[in-house]
Amino acid sequence: MKTVAIIGRTNVGKSTLFNKLCHTKKALVHDRPGVTRDRKEGTATLGKTTFRVIDTAGLEKDSELSRAMWRQTQLAIDEADILLVMGDARAELSALDTQLAKEVRKAHKPTLLVANKCEGESQRAGANEFYRLGLGAPILISAEHKRGFDELEHKLLPFLGSNEKVETKGEKPLKLAIVGRPNVGKSTLINKLLGQERLLTGPMAGLTRDAITVKWNWEGKPILLTDTAGLRKFGKISDDLERLSGSDTKNAIDFAEVVILLLDAAQPLEKQDLAIASKVLDEGRCLVLAVNKWDTIANPKETMALIRERLEESLQQVKGLPLIQLSAKTGKGVKEMMKAVFDVYTLWNKRVPTHKLNLFLSDIKTAHPTPLAKNGRRVPLKYMTEVNARPPTFVIFTSNPDRLPDSYIRYISNELRACFGLVGVPIRIHLRKRENPYTNKE
Numbered sequence: 001m002k003t004v005a006i007i008g009r010t011n012v013g014k015s016t017l018f019n020k021l022c023h024t025k026k027a028l029v030h031d032r033p034g035v036t037r038d039r040k041e042g043t044a045t046l047g048k049t050t051f052r053v054i055d056t057a058g059l060e061k062d063s064e065l066s067r068a069m070w071r072q073t074q075l076a077i078d079e080a081d082i083l084l085v086m087g088d089a090r091a092e093l094s095a096l097d098t099q100l101a102k103e104v105r106k107a108h109k110p111t112l113l114v115a116n117k118c119e120g121e122s123q124r125a126g127a128n129e130f131y132r133l134g135l136g137a138p139i140l141i142s143a144e145h146k147r148g149f150d151e152l153e154h155k156l157l158p159f160l161g162s163n164e165k166v167e168t169k170g171e172k173p174l175k176l177a178i179v180g181r182p183n184v185g186k187s188t189l190i191n192k193l194l195g196q197e198r199l200l201t202g203p204m205a206g207l208t209r210d211a212i213t214v215k216w217n218w219e220g221k222p223i224l225l226t227d228t229a230g231l232r233k234f235g236k237i238s239d240d241l242e243r244l245s246g247s248d249t250k251n252a253i254d255f256a257e258v259v260i261l262l263l264d265a266a267q268p269l270e271k272q273d274l275a276i277a278s279k280v281l282d283e284g285r286c287l288v289l290a291v292n293k294w295d296t297i298a299n300p301k302e303t304m305a306l307i308r309e310r311l312e313e314s315l316q317q318v319k320g321l322p323l324i325q326l327s328a329k330t331g332k333g334v335k336e337m338m339k340a341v342f343d344v345y346t347l348w349n350k351r352v353p354t355h356k357l358n359l360f361l362s363d364i365k366t367a368h369p370t371p372l373a374k375n376g377r378r379v380p381l382k383y384m385t386e387v388n389a390r391p392p393t394f395v396i397f398t399s400n401p402d403r404l405p406d407s408y409i410r411y412i413s414n415e416l417r418a419c420f421g422l423v424g425v426p427i428r429i430h431l432r433k434r435e436n437p438y439t440n441k442e
Contacts, residue, residue, distance in 0.1 A: 182230025
């Protein structure tokens with residue numbers, strides 16, 4: 001499959017085009033310039049043609065951050081087979097457009113010039129200025145309204161070549177997301193895992209805005225690895241772009257199967273960390289806790305004891321969560337972290353046979369009988385079965401589900417974990433009323 005990179009100045013509509021081509025809203029779109037910072041990849045379609053597409057950061061005035069963003073764009077140019085140079089037909093050409101055209105010509109790759117925001121005749125007339133860039137005739141489109149896409153497909157098709165679908169069979173990739181507060185080292189950790197500077201890093205909080213997903217292999221096992229924007233307390237967010245980034249991160253949690261919550265060893269398990277952990281567990285995802293910057297801690301034993309104490313107090317619904325000591329900068333602890341990821345993933349998929357569950361149910365009723373109902377009889381628990389995995393989900397049938405207190409359900413949950421090794425993964429228990437077979441019978 002051929003790769004197409006979309007490049008251009010800030011705020012010309014690259015992410016809008018990316019989303020339309022990929023039939024998704026993976027890339028954040030906002031009126032503010034410079035929203036995209038890391039490069040984002042997706043599978044695009046135009047008509048019957050399928051190809052890989054890369055959204056890139058916009059070229060902007062010189063600064064340390066813009067230079068880092070441009071390095072990411074250059075990597076996308078190197079990786080791409082075809083370049084789509086995008087401009088805004090409503091705005092006059094600038095020195096940045098000229099500079100970008102110059103850089104593109106150095107790549108010696110097939111290049112198409114796209115004039116975006118051509119909704120009316122005045123914009124179409126203004127697009128004639130694009131000839132000055134020396135990249136050929138511009139393709140006039142409106143990414144927002146999907147106008148001009150037929151011509152775009154017609155011009156792209158000769159460069160994309162054969163597009164026959166190739167049947168590929170193999171292991172399904174594990175969906176892994178890394179989340180946490182701003183500036184705890186999420187992008188640094190992903191760069192270390194990938195062995196390359198794939199994502200922007202730096203001391204400034206909030207560098208990552210989009211959730212960026214990349215394909216990766218760990219010891220031969222395929223993984224879809226997602227970096228996310230840092231999550232601050234919702235009440236402290238006043239910026240609408242940060243709200244969009246936060247929503248993107250929450251969507252990444254929903255998409256994931258295993259979530260690594262990265263903590264800062266200097267400030268471990270603050271309220272926001274616990275809120276994120278609860279969100280992950282409420283969604284039924286596997287959770288691994290990784291304490292970053294562990295190599296900077298002067299009193300590791302005391303710090304670890306404090307973290308475990310906070311976990312015991314605040315996340316009682318999941319006992320035995322994997323807790324890894326880590327340095328994203330040096331890579332120490334990465335192997336242990338990935339082992340924990342696959343261990344909890346295995347438990348998350350675990351199925352317990354029904355006959356074993358009912359032996360278990362009989363044993364716990366004998367050891368700790370159910371409470372008495374109003375009629376003086378104990379709440380009957382008839383039988384139990386696992387109705388789902390991912391996470392393990394159990395149903396207990398009883399004639400009086402409303403009379404079984406939460407404390408007894410927690411008791412069952414804790415005993416389930418201990419008996420079947422379901423340590424460190426969320427489990428769900430539902431009570432279902434079993435109708436009396438003799439009711440309403442003549």
